[in-house]
Amino acid sequence: MLTIVGVLNIIANVIIMLVIVQFVIGLLFAFNVVSPRNEFFQQFYNSINALLDPLLRPIRRILPNTGSVDFSPLVLIVLIQIVIYVLSDLARY
Numbered sequence: 001m002l003t004i005v006g007v008l009n010i011i012a013n014v015i016i017m018l019v020i021v022q023f024v025i026g027l028l029f030a031f032n033v034v035s036p037r038n039e040f041f042q043q044f045y046n047s048i049n050a051l052l053d054p055l056l057r058p059i060r061r062i063l064p065n066t067g068s069v070d071f072s073p074l075v076l077i078v079l080i081q082i083v084i085y086v087l088s089d090l091a092r093y
Contacts, residue, residue, distance in 0.1 A: 052076075
């Protein structure tokens, strides 16, 4: 059971890193530090969006619309951390 929780913890950490990278690239685009026409960053950003969209879409449907601020990545990170914490605690018993 500890091995399964360890593998899930690694997957959770990768997802959290992807959410952070998506956020940073979005900020770089928003503040024109990197041009949205930069093909490398645009493809990288689209790839990360394609990976994370199935995880973020259900959260976005539940959360109220807050305008231009998207809280779904934060909610996803918190939910992942809670699940990993609970699974780690259950695996010890």
